[in-house]
Amino acid sequence: MFLRTLFEIGRYWSFMKGLFMKPEKFRVYYRQIMHELVSIGVGALGLVALTSVFMGAVITIQSAYNLVNPMVPLYAVGIVARDSIILEFSPTIIMLILAGKVGSSIASEIGTMRVTEQIDALEIMGINSSGYLTLPKIIAGILITPFVVLISMFLGIFGGWFAGEMSGTVPSADYIRGIQDQFVPFNILFAMIKSLVFAFIITSVSAYHGYHTEGGALEVGQSSTKAVVYSSIIILIFDYILTQLILA
Amino acid sequence: MIEVKNISKSFEGKTVLDDISCVFESGKVNLIIGQSGMGKTVLMKCTVGLFEVDSGAVFFDGRNFSAMDFRERKPVRQEIGMVFQGGALFDSLTVEQNVMFPLNMFTTMSSSEKIDRVNFCLRRVNLENANKKFPSEISGGMKKRVAIARAIAMNPRYLFCDEPNSGLDPKTSIVIDELIREITDEFKTTTVVNTHDMNSLTQIGEHIVFIYKGRKWWEGSYDEIRNAENKELNDFVFASKIMQRMRE
Numbered sequence: 001m002f003l004r005t006l007f008e009i010g011r012y013w014s015f016m017k018g019l020f021m022k023p024e025k026f027r028v029y030y031r032q033i034m035h036e037l038v039s040i041g042v043g044a045l046g047l048v049a050l051t052s053v054f055m056g057a058v059i060t061i062q063s064a065y066n067l068v069n070p071m072v073p074l075y076a077v078g079i080v081a082r083d084s085i086i087l088e089f090s091p092t093i094i095m096l097i098l099a100g101k102v103g104s105s106i107a108s109e110i111g112t113m114r115v116t117e118q119i120d121a122l123e124i125m126g127i128n129s130s131g132y133l134t135l136p137k138i139i140a141g142i143l144i145t146p147f148v149v150l151i152s153m154f155l156g157i158f159g160g161w162f163a164g165e166m167s168g169t170v171p172s173a174d175y176i177r178g179i180q181d182q183f184v185p186f187n188i189l190f191a192m193i194k195s196l197v198f199a200f201i202i203t204s205v206s207a208y209h210g211y212h213t214e215g216g217a218l219e220v221g222q223s224s225t226k227a228v229v230y231s232s233i234i235i236l237i238f239d240y241i242l243t244q245l246i247l248a
Numbered sequence: 249m250i251e252v253k254n255i256s257k258s259f260e261g262k263t264v265l266d267d268i269s270c271v272f273e274s275g276k277v278n279l280i281i282g283q284s285g286m287g288k289t290v291l292m293k294c295t296v297g298l299f300e301v302d303s304g305a306v307f308f309d310g311r312n313f314s315a316m317d318f319r320e321r322k323p324v325r326q327e328i329g330m331v332f333q334g335g336a337l338f339d340s341l342t343v344e345q346n347v348m349f350p351l352n353m354f355t356t357m358s359s360s361e362k363i364d365r366v367n368f369c370l371r372r373v374n375l376e377n378a379n380k381k382f383p384s385e386i387s388g389g390m391k392k393r394v395a396i397a398r399a400i401a402m403n404p405r406y407l408f409c410d411e412p413n414s415g416l417d418p419k420t421s422i423v424i425d426e427l428i429r430e431i432t433d434e435f436k437t438t439t440v441v442n443t444h445d446m447n448s449l450t451q452i453g454e455h456i457v458f459i460y461k462g463r464k465w466w467e468g469s470y471d472e473i474r475n476a477e478n479k480e481l482n483d484f485v486f487a488s489k490i491m492q493r494m495r496e
Contacts, residue, residue, distance in 0.1 A: 021318075024353050117336040125350050125402075126325035128318070166415050 019128040019138070032136035033143075035190050040102050040137070040203075041144030045151070047101060048094055052085075052152040055093070056159030059084050064169040077170045078160075078178015083187065085156035091191040094152045095145070095198040099231040103206035106137055107227035110210030111220035119211070134207040135243050138200060145199035146192050153191070194242055198235050205231045249274045250295065250406060250438055255304030256315075257287075257294055264290045265342045267304070272440050275289070277432050277452045280442045282459035283484060288442045289333075290383070291459060292410055296328060297321060308406065326354055329399030329437075331409040335391035337383040337398070343370070344379035347397045354402065365423070369397040373427055389420035399430060407437040413445045425451040446491055449473075 023029045063080040110133055114120050122129040157179055164170030170178075206227035213223040250272040257265040272295075273276040280288045290423045291436055293299045295306050295441040297313060308324050316324070337346050347366045357365065370376060373393040383391055392412055399407060409428060413421035429452045432439040441448065449456070449470065456473060458466040458481050466473075466481045473485060486492050 028352055058312075112339075116334055116339075118338055120293075121332060121336040123298060123328070124296060124325060124328055124330045125353065126322040127353060143386040 011212065012205075012208050015130055015134075015211065016204065017136045018128065021129060021131055023126050023135070024127055028038045029132075029136055032132075033140050036136050036140030037144050039105075040140050041148055042146060044098055044101055047097065048148055048152050049155050051094065051097055052090065053159035053162070055089055056081065056085055056156035057163030058187035058230075059089065059156070060160035060164045060175070061167060061169055064164065073174075074170060075174040075178035075181060077164065078175040079181055080178075081160040081175075082157055082179040082183070085160070086153055086187045086191055090149045090152040090156055091194040091198070092235065094149060095195060095202065095235055096232055098145070098148070099198075099202045100228050101236060102141070103202050103227045103231045104224040106203060106206040107210035107213075108220055108224040110134075110207055111213035111223040114211060115216055115220060130207075130211060134204070134211070137207055138203045141199040141203035142196055145195045149191060149195040153188075190242075190246055193246065194239065197238055197242060201234050201238065202231045205234060249309055250440070252291075252295060252397060253305050253307065255291075255294055255301045255306065257290055257299060257302050264462050265294065265301075266381045267306075268459075268462075268464045270464055270467055272438055273455050274438045275432065275436045276454040277429060277439045277441060278455045278457065279449060279453045280440065280457050280459060281449060281484070282465075283455075283478045284444060286459045287462045288408055288444075288459050292408055292440065296330060296408055297325070308470040326350075326402060327405040329402065329404035329407045331392065331395045331399050331407075331412050333411045333414055335383070335388075335395040337391055337394055339383055341382075342379065343375075343381050343383070343386065343394050346383070346394055347401050349398065350361060362434050365401060366397075369401050370394075372400065372431070373397045374423075381393065388415050389417075389423070392416065392420075392424055396424075396427060396431070400435065403435065404437060407431065407435075409438040409439070409441045411442055411444070411447060418447065422448060428452055446485065446488065451486065452496070459483075475476065 037179075060077060060081045063077045067074075067076055067080075110119075113133070119129045119133070122132060161172065161175050164175045165172050209223045209227040209230065213219050253271075255265055255268050256263065268291060270338060280291060280370060282288050290299060292326060294301050297306075301314055305312055307313065308327070313321065313323060313324055338349065341349065344366055347369050348362050351362045351365060355362070366379070370379065373396050373481070375393045375397065378386060378390060378394075386394070395486050395496050407428075412428065416424065425448050428439060428441060431437065441452065443449070453470045455469060456467065458478075460480045466476060466478045468476065473481070476482065
């Protein structure tokens with residue numbers, strides 16, 4: 001088990017080293033990056049929007065339910081909802097959801113290319129297949145996810161306001177005061193740093209598992225599952241490391 | 249001319265190729281024949297560098313391909329065209345884009361020049377009016393023809409075909425065989441075809457290498473095969489009644 005983990009880490013680094021060779025043609029890579037921006041970012045927006053609105057709503061109602069002490073003002077619900085969404089929900093939970101959607105898609109796409117010899121076809125042409133298939137996905141992931149996370153933050157906070165207003169638990173004025181009170185702009189930067197790191201993890205780990213698929217359709221499915229599981233675990237570990245390093 | 253000198257290859261301790269030496273002659277269709285699981289595909293993949301050999305070397309017109317690193321191999325690889333068993337067409341690209349792919353990556357041709365070249369290659373394989381179709385929308389025989397068109401797009405000096413007739417009906421197989429024959433004559437390529445189809449042997453076989461249990465068991469011309477006194481070769485080639493009758 002230990003040796004297997006070491007082997008996987010070594011192979012991952014060797015795979016990453018292969019990504020940074022000079023591209024065959026920049027224009028082709030540029031086109032690939034544009035394609036991936038749409039696939040990773042725009043393709044995930046619906047799911048992100050839906051999840052963010054509902055999670056914001058739930059966070060707000062649960063916070064209001066738990067803050068029963070008359071000493072605590074009602075606008076504190078807005079503070080709790082805002083900070084939960086900005087610090088943890090949008091940059092971590094949304095990225096875990098993206099690991100499921102984008103990660104499995106990347107791993108299965110590259111895995112299928114491996115088992116149907118499409119990667120061999122690239123290699124035969126003299127193309128650095130790992131770079132051609134993976135680098136545009138990593139760059140696109142890093143470029144687009146901060147925007148996805150920002151949209152998620154906005155929609156999460158909006159969802160909280162909407163749920164508080166509709167249910168009557170948190171009046172609009174209290175909620176809006178809460179989300180403005182004691183606002184720390186650095187928290188946004190922290191969330192952006194996390195989203196960049198997590199985007200790198202999702203795209204590179206998923207591509208790695210897809211690229212090293214051996215066998216057939218069954219193994220493509222297994223690679224896809226591995227990509228999601230390992231990306232999620234590594235995201236959680238790095239969530240703790242980044243929080244400890246930056247906020248503690 | 250391609251020279252394979254004393255190559256051996258093992259996977260997890262199991263020897264698949266054992267000290268194989270042979271020569272694939274220029275301007276001829278060279279066949280690698282043998283039963284399934286005897287090492288034909290591994291020999292082809294070792295020859296083109298998709299598998300690294302454990303020992304021995306492969307020379308492309310005197311150039312020691314096995315001793316080259318990834319960058320040094322690039323110019324040689326651009327002289328190689330390969331048709332994979334399943335076609336290995338890129339699923340996300342149309343027929344036209346598949347054939348244009350190597351041109352996009354390695355040439356500075358204008359768009360109209362590339363389109364002209366693509367249309368020439370597709371006409372050459374008797375495939376017109378399929379430019380805008382995706383691989384999932386065309387038949388197995390058409391996929392093979394697109395794969396051949398892509399393989400010849402860069403005017404290769406060496407053409408490798410891994411079981412080009414597998415999964416095709418006898419009539420389409422003959423069309424593919426004739427196409428390989430014509431392309432070899434027209435472009436003067438060194439063509440290596442991996443097959444266990446005896447129709448291919450009679451149709452296009454000029455120089456034949458018979459692989460048995462990972463070793464080169466016999467090598468010679470099509471005319472010599474009829475009188476060869478090699479039990480394993482005869483058992484394989486003349487296994488069917490049609491071939492037995494042909495021999496008589």
